[in-house]
Amino acid sequence: xxxxxxxxxxxxxxxxxxxxxxxxxxxxxxxxxxxxxxxxxxxxxxxxxxxxxxxxxxxxxxxxxxxxxxxxxxxxxxxxxxxxxxxxxxxxxxxxxxxxxxxxxxxxxxxxxxxxxxxxxxxxxxxxxxxxxxxxxxxxxxxxxxxxxxxxxxxxxxxxxxxxxxxxxxxxxxxxxxxxxxxxxxxxxxxxxxxxxxxxxxxxxxxxxxxxxxxxxxxxxxxxxxxxxxxxxxxxxxxxxxxxxxxxxxxxxxxxxxxxxxxxxxxxxxxxxxxxxxxxxxxxxxxxxxxxxxxxxxxxxxxxxxxxxxxxxxxxxxxx
Amino acid sequence: xxxxxxxxxxxxxxxxxxxxxxxxxxxxxxxxxxxxxxxxxxxxxxxxxxxxxxxxxxxxxxxxxxxxxxxxxxxxxxxxxxxxxxxxxxxxxxxxxxxxxxxxxxxxxxxxxxxxxxxxxxxxxxxxxxxxxxxxxxxxxxxxxxxxxxxxxxxxxxxxxxxxxxxxxxxxxxxxxxxxxxxxxxxxxxxxxxxxxxxxxxxxxxxxxxxxxxxxxxxxxxxxxxxxxxxxxxxxxxxxxxxxxxxxxxxxxxxxxxxxxxxxxxxxxxxxxxxxxxxxxxxxxxxxxxxxxxxxxxxxxxxxxxxxxxxxxxx
Numbered sequence: 274x275x276x277x278x279x280x281x282x283x284x285x286x287x288x289x290x291x292x293x294x295x296x297x298x299x300x301x302x303x304x305x306x307x308x309x310x311x312x313x314x315x316x317x318x319x320x321x322x323x324x325x326x327x328x329x330x331x332x333x334x335x336x337x338x339x340x341x342x343x344x345x346x347x348x349x350x351x352x353x354x355x356x357x358x359x360x361x362x363x364x365x366x367x368x369x370x371x372x373x374x375x376x377x378x379x380x381x382x383x384x385x386x387x388x389x390x391x392x393x394x395x396x397x398x399x400x401x402x403x404x405x406x407x408x409x410x411x412x413x414x415x416x417x418x419x420x421x422x423x424x425x426x427x428x429x430x431x432x433x434x435x436x437x438x439x440x441x442x443x444x445x446x447x448x449x450x451x452x453x454x455x456x457x458x459x460x461x462x463x464x465x466x467x468x469x470x471x472x473x474x475x476x477x478x479x480x481x482x483x484x485x486x487x488x489x490x491x492x493x494x495x496x497x498x499x500x501x502x503x504x505x506x507x508x509x510x511x512x513x514x515x516x517x518x519x520x521x522x523x524x525x526x527x528x529x530x531x532x533x534x535x536x537x538x539x540x541x542x543x544x545x546x547x548x549x550x551x552x553x554x555x556x557x558x559x560x561x562x563x564x565x566x567x568x569x570x571x572x573x574x575x576x577x578x579x580x581x582x583x584x585x586x587x588x589x590x591x592x593x
Numbered sequence: 594x595x596x597x598x599x600x601x602x603x604x605x606x607x608x609x610x611x612x613x614x615x616x617x618x619x620x621x622x623x624x625x626x627x628x629x630x631x632x633x634x635x636x637x638x639x640x641x642x643x644x645x646x647x648x649x650x651x652x653x654x655x656x657x658x659x660x661x662x663x664x665x666x667x668x669x670x671x672x673x674x675x676x677x678x679x680x681x682x683x684x685x686x687x688x689x690x691x692x693x694x695x696x697x698x699x700x701x702x703x704x705x706x707x708x709x710x711x712x713x714x715x716x717x718x719x720x721x722x723x724x725x726x727x728x729x730x731x732x733x734x735x736x737x738x739x740x741x742x743x744x745x746x747x748x749x750x751x752x753x754x755x756x757x758x759x760x761x762x763x764x765x766x767x768x769x770x771x772x773x774x775x776x777x778x779x780x781x782x783x784x785x786x787x788x789x790x791x792x793x794x795x796x797x798x799x800x801x802x803x804x805x806x807x808x809x810x811x812x813x814x815x816x817x818x819x820x821x822x823x824x825x826x827x828x829x830x831x832x833x834x835x836x837x838x839x840x841x842x843x844x845x846x847x848x849x850x851x852x853x854x855x856x857x858x859x860x861x862x863x864x865x866x867x868x869x870x871x872x873x874x875x876x877x878x879x880x881x882x883x884x885x886x887x888x889x890x891x892x893x894x895x896x897x898x899x900x901x902x903x904x905x906x907x908x
Binding site for chain 1: 626727728730731732733735736737739740743744746747748833837840841844845847857860861863864867872874877878881884885886888889892893896
């Protein structure tokens with residue numbers, strides 16, 4: 274029941290976000306046809322604008338976008354304008370003419386999803402061990418070193434990691450291809466570049482969670498019962514310790530799965546990450562709105578999944 | 594006065610009440626990484642102020658020594674126009690640090706005001722203000738930044754250039770301050786709102802209200818000082834995230850405009866020069882190293898301040 278209510282609140286929230294982005298990109302100065310190879314003549318520009326209905330008022334454009342615009346056809350009868358969000362149609366891209374927004378997203382999304390999941394696996398797979406190790410050895414130099422490693426990963430931006438990996442691992446050592454997308458080997462450097470920052474974040478959260486979990490009463494009880502250190506850490510404390518990582522997983526996955534401009538740019542990967550930046554810059558209105566909606570739905574949906582996972586991990590949440 | 598002077602340690606142990614500030618300062622000094630980080634930051638700021646001024650190879654001047662490897666003439670090598678990388682990196686660090694701290698200040702003002710009002714007002718106003726924050730959270734910030742910066746540029750650039758003709762670069766920086774601050778205040782607002790929500794029902798606030806204090810007085814005299822620790826900590830952690838965001842924007846070509854360069858611009862230039870035939874590693878290693886180390890120091894400093902200012906923090 275609670276789940277259904279949560280699901281229902283996602284709809285108005287998504288609508289608000291989409292509406293906000295719809296008007297936000299349109300109030301920005303400049304238009305989608307400014308940066309053509311040569312400036313269009315006024316007639317051509319007017320024709321273009323008419324074709325994409327950009328000559329209508331903002332309100333009319335918005336209704337058309339939602340699919341709630343009614344207009345008169347040639348015979349004078351009223352009917353609903355075709356397409357629109359309620360028909361599942363995001364419209365046509367203004368930059369890549371002849372392609373619909375949905376086409377472009379569907380083409381790039383599988384690549385971004387694969388890369389995103391790989392980077393997620395990398396971040397979790399390296400971040401949690403690093404963080405747990407740091408917490409278990411919190412007093413010694415090894416723990417300090419792992420904490421420093423985690424914080425360093427957060428501090429080196431992807432556009433430094435990427436080129437450095439390309440230079441050293443790709444070009445000097447020649448272990449992995451430095452660009453394009455195809456074989457599993459192609460995915461290694463992008464995965465590391467994309468995942469390294471998140472790995473550091475996960476390690477910091479896991480460390481904090483583990484340090485706190487190890488201080489709780491039930492751990493003292495477990496120790497008093499004579500549970501060995503391995504059992505204390507992995508059987509008792511671990512579930513509680515990774516709670517912060519679980520709650521961070523929602524926003525993290527939303528970021529990872531919608532692609533990354535930097536990584537796709539450095540490694541020439543045909544994902545959808547480059548489109549968000551490029552579409553915002555070139556005022557490709559339908560494209561921006563479509564991508565924002567994708568991101569928002571992913572983020573809100575994943576946060577819901579995270580909340581459900583919470584109940585599975587922590588009995589105290591379940592009882593509420 | 595005639596008592597024998599006890600050992601210094603004993604004196605400290607005998608004084609039961611240190612002020613919270615003194616206790617925080619002592620905790621901070623005991624945190625070696627944070628102290629090293631603070632010293633490193635001070636050193637970096639000094640270099641960023643001095644190197645571009647003293648540099649014998651002016652940052653903007655080109656020379657014939659194109660892509661010279663690091664050596665005695667140019668310690669950190671030269672770039673495509675023969676400009677000294679060392680000088681450019683520290684000039685870039687100065688800009689990045691400036692953008693980071695002013696941007697963080699902007700986000701601080703917005704976030705603290707928003708969070709304080711929401712938390713203090715409570716009820717429906719609080720709910721609406723925090724829903725707004727939720728919505729902005731779900732909007733990819735890059736869209737917002739691009740729209741904001743281009744809109745500001747469109748409306749204000751003409752105005753500024755009328756005021757002074759050479760304000761192009763300055764104007765860009767102003768827009769960056771506002772744009773970056775405007776997307777970075779959300780977490781600050783959430784944290785402050787949570788704090789204020791728990792503070793506003795505390796006895797000292799009720800006491801002040803019963804003495805006839807107005808809302809403004811309660812907010813600024815009683816609540817603001819109590820959240821200042823959290824604010825300082827989070828401010829320190831916002832500076833590196835804004836520096837990072839600015840360098841990302843510069844990487845996209847939206848940040849600081851040439852001939853000025855931030856660390857992000859320099860890294861983007863270096864990344865553009867990578868090819869399989871020749872590697873100009875110094876173009877990426879030095880600006881990248883300075884950026885990463887500055888961010889690291891700021892984060893360590895922030896962590897140290899958090900441990901020092903949080904009363905529940907570890908002993």
